[in-house]
Amino acid sequence: MEKILPQFILQAVEQVQMGSILxxxxxxxxxxxxxxxxxTRVPPLLHxxxxxxxxxxxxxxxxxxxxxxxxxxxxxxxILGTIxxxxxSINAVGGYIITERxxxxxxxRGGGKK
Numbered sequence: 001m002e003k004i005l006p007q008f009i010l011q012a013v014e015q016v017q018m019g020s021i022l023x024x025x026x027x028x029x030x031x032x033x034x035x036x037x038x039x040t041r042v043p044p045l046l047h048x049x050x051x052x053x054x055x056x057x058x059x060x061x062x063x064x065x066x067x068x069x070x071x072x073x074x075x076x077x078x079i080l081g082t083i084x085x086x087x088x089s090i091n092a093v094g095g096y097i098i099t100e101r102x103x104x105x106x107x108x109r110g111g112g113k114k
């Protein structure tokens with residue numbers, strides 16, 4: 001009986017972890033599906049404000065990635081956190097550059113007069 005109980009607990013833990021992974025995958029695909037449909041239905045006039053909002057979200061993810069990179073649990077976590085900081089930084093800087101270019105394009109159409 002002593003040998004069966006630890007095996008039973010191990011199987012229960014594996015099932016919970018597999019359930020968590022499946023729920024995570026489900027949420028990821030649901031978010032991707034909803035995000036795609038929301039972005040494709042945004043009118044062109046609202047793309048620039050939407051880009052600014054996603055840049056702010058990228059800045060928040062930079063803070064989270066820096067927190068994870070600085071925890072120093074193990075080497076793998078630190079490397080993954082550093083890669084996340086780099087990727088989020090590239091995303092945020094690129095987004096700001098594109099937003100600025102788009103705003104200059106709209107400013108050029110109006111003749112720059114106020």
